[in-house]
Amino acid sequence: MSKMLAAFLITLTIAACSSQPTSEQNAASVEDRKPATVGAETQSVATDKLDEYSLAMLKDPKSILSKRSVYFDFDQYVIKEEFKPLLEAHGHFLTANGKVKMLLQGNADERGSREYNLALGQKRAEAVKKTLLLLLGGKEEQIESVSLGKEKPRCSEHTEACWAENRRGDMLYSGEF
Amino acid sequence: MTKHFFKYALAFAGFALTAVAQAQLSIEITGAGANRLPIAVADFSGERIVSQALTSVLRGDLERSGMFRLVDPGAMPLAETTAVDFANMKTRGADTLVSGSVTPVAETGESRYETRFHLHDVLKQTTLGGQSYVSTAAQLRTAAHRTADFIYEKLIGEPGIFSTHIAYVVKTAGRYELQIADADGMNAQAALTSREPIISPAWSPDGTRLAYVSFEAKKPVVYVHSLATGRRHVAANFKGSNSAPAWSPDGKRLAVVLTKEGGSQLFLLNADGSGVTRLASSSGIDTEPQFSHDGQFIYFTSDRGGSPQVYRIPAAGGDVQRITFEGSYNVTPRLSFDDKLMAFVTRNNGRFQIALMDLTTRQTQVLTDTERDESPSFAPNGRMIIYATEIGGRGVLAAVSSDGRVKQKFSVQAADVREPAWGPFVK
Numbered sequence: 100m101s102k103m104l105a106a107f108l109i110t111l112t113i114a115a116c117s118s119q120p121t122s123e124q125n126a127a128s129v130e131d132r133k134p135a136t137v138g139a140e141t142q143s144v145a146t147d148k149l150d151e152y153s154l155a156m157l158k159d160p161k162s163i164l165s166k167r168s169v170y171f172d173f174d175q176y177v178i179k180e181e182f183k184p185l186l187e188a189h190g191h192f193l194t195a196n197g198k199v200k201m202l203l204q205g206n207a208d209e210r211g212s213r214e215y216n217l218a219l220g221q222k223r224a225e226a227v228k229k230t231l232l233l234l235l236g237g238k239e240e241q242i243e244s245v246s247l248g249k250e251k252p253r254c255s256e257h258t259e260a261c262w263a264e265n266r267r268g269d270m271l272y273s274g275e276f
Numbered sequence: 277m278t279k280h281f282f283k284y285a286l287a288f289a290g291f292a293l294t295a296v297a298q299a300q301l302s303i304e305i306t307g308a309g310a311n312r313l314p315i316a317v318a319d320f321s322g323e324r325i326v327s328q329a330l331t332s333v334l335r336g337d338l339e340r341s342g343m344f345r346l347v348d349p350g351a352m353p354l355a356e357t358t359a360v361d362f363a364n365m366k367t368r369g370a371d372t373l374v375s376g377s378v379t380p381v382a383e384t385g386e387s388r389y390e391t392r393f394h395l396h397d398v399l400k401q402t403t404l405g406g407q408s409y410v411s412t413a414a415q416l417r418t419a420a421h422r423t424a425d426f427i428y429e430k431l432i433g434e435p436g437i438f439s440t441h442i443a444y445v446v447k448t449a450g451r452y453e454l455q456i457a458d459a460d461g462m463n464a465q466a467a468l469t470s471r472e473p474i475i476s477p478a479w480s481p482d483g484t485r486l487a488y489v490s491f492e493a494k495k496p497v498v499y500v501h502s503l504a505t506g507r508r509h510v511a512a513n514f515k516g517s518n519s520a521p522a523w524s525p526d527g528k529r530l531a532v533v534l535t536k537e538g539g540s541q542l543f544l545l546n547a548d549g550s551g552v553t554r555l556a557s558s559s560g561i562d563t564e565p566q567f568s569h570d571g572q573f574i575y576f577t578s579d580r581g582g583s584p585q586v587y588r589i590p591a592a593g594g595d596v597q598r599i600t601f602e603g604s605y606n607v608t609p610r611l612s613f614d615d616k617l618m619a620f621v622t623r624n625n626g627r628f629q630i631a632l633m634d635l636t637t638r639q640t641q642v643l644t645d646t647e648r649d650e651s652p653s654f655a656p657n658g659r660m661i662i663y664a665t666e667i668g669g670r671g672v673l674a675a676v677s678s679d680g681r682v683k684q685k686f687s688v689q690a691a692d693v694r695e696p697a698w699g700p701f702v703k
Binding site: 214219221250 | 496584
């Protein structure tokens with residue numbers, strides 16, 4: 100347990116030192132999910148299997164771990180430098196909580212072919228996964244990367260701001276998907 | 277001459293589908309062919325004994341095809357056995373005339389009707405042939421579509437598509453329905469209803485099954501769904517995403533996109549999900565496979581050259597050949613049934629439009645003037661291409677003829693329609 104605590108202190112330190120802008124990340128994916136997925140949430144993150152302290156961190160707005168989204172440029176699937184601290188924090192979390200599983204969902208903006216966008220979303224999810232594994236040596240089996248393509252847009256207007264919001268990889272933990 | 281078709285009609289009645297109450301697909305014609313053939317379709321004698329007017333369905337089919345101009349035949353019903361006043365029809369401006377009858381068939385059990393018709397050449401004052409169908413009252417629409425197919429083939433010289441079906445996805449708030457409708461948009465029925473997205477429906481070559489991608493498991497999974505029974509099975513559900521199913525011409529195999537080994541890559545598997553083999557390898561994205569109808573090649577989209585373009589690979593594996601070169605975004609290759617034409621989506625100045633390439637000459641023509649076109653699908657006679665687009669902020673389906681002249685719009689009130697797939701000829 101003390102090891103885990105240490106991991107969180109590191110995480111917090113990273114969070115504190117990070118100069119990462121938070122403006123484009125305030126919409127946490129978990130809260131935004133459609134009614135269809137609320138059912139999954141009610142079975143909630145049950146408690147006996149996972150360390151409560153760490154779970155609290157995932158939902159604590161003061162923790163960087165409550166931030167779950169990584170944003171991408173048009174037609175790109177390269178992780179931008181500004182998101183490295185966020186991924187580092189989640190990498191620590193995965194290492195410290197070996198039983199926790201993560202689902203990475205890649206998303207794309209609405210322009211163009213559905214299947215090509217599905218593949219683009221997949222590339223984005225896989226880029227997030229690679230970075231997580233690379234940064235902290237998280238276990239491959241802990242993470243599944245999938246794509247929602249342009250099928251589940253968080254924002255539905257035909258504007259550049261909306262498209263930028265939808266070019267996104269989301270990190271979901273056990274109980275959230 | 278007499279050809280009974282009730283066997284087919286009964287088979288269709290057996291589709292395990294749920295009738296869609298409110299969301300009927302309505303079609304309007306927004307462009308027509310240059311030289312439309314003037315045709316008169318007289319009311320069939322006796323058709324009023326049943327509630328549905330068969331000839332109104334027939335006229336609608338012919339008119340929407342963009343190949344015919346309807347001429348007023350006069351108010352009197354005209355049986356196929358009645359002598360035609362050719363001089364009168366010529367004065368009215370008709371080159372051809374359709375006459376016919378609907379009569380009850382004495383049989384035990386459910387009442388049946390026999391539809392007979394003749395197609396007449398007004399100028400030569402001859403009969404070009406005719407047919408007869410036996411059906412239930414509910415199947416009279418189908419008899420009308422069969423009649424339209426016969427007339428179309430006689431006069432245009434290629435098979436008609438009025439008896440075919442289209443599959444598409446209707447999205448309303450938080451609800452997705454995979455629907456099947458007649459080619460005239462009627463008889464819409466739901467094969468699958470889900471709260472999560474459904475994309476990429478693909479008809480098996482015999483028209484009995486649909487492969488599609490459903491997100492109901494919170495990730496893309498490929499299913500194969502038998503329309504007659506309503507039963508379905510998972511064809512591909514590996515770690516990661518599973519998508520873009522395409523049938524082999526014999527209906528035994530599927531090309532799919534899997535990410536189980538990293539990246540979106542092309543694989544082949546049996547329709548039951550067994551025997552997975554990798555077809556091609558790239559470090560980038562490979563997706564949207566489609567078999568040529570001769571079974572030789574698989575066309576697909578890849579960004580291996582830096583931008584998404586169309587490529588093809590022999591279905592048995594081998595060297596990849598690039599097909600599109602103009603522009604920086606050419607995706608979703610779909611072939612006509614004779615493998616001579618390829619429809620695809622191209623991006624021009626931020627507009628996504630349907631383009632057509634003649635695969636012999638490699639000449640390309642943009643067919644549409646809309647801006648958000650996707651998912652083209654050929655009618656089985658190669659004449660029309662149906663696709664999804666957006667008009668007035670709503671998802672609609674549209675169809676364009678391969679010469680760009682005939683244009684149709686299909687919409688459902690208060691819903692988004694997308695992901696059209698035109699089914700094969702009905703045997």
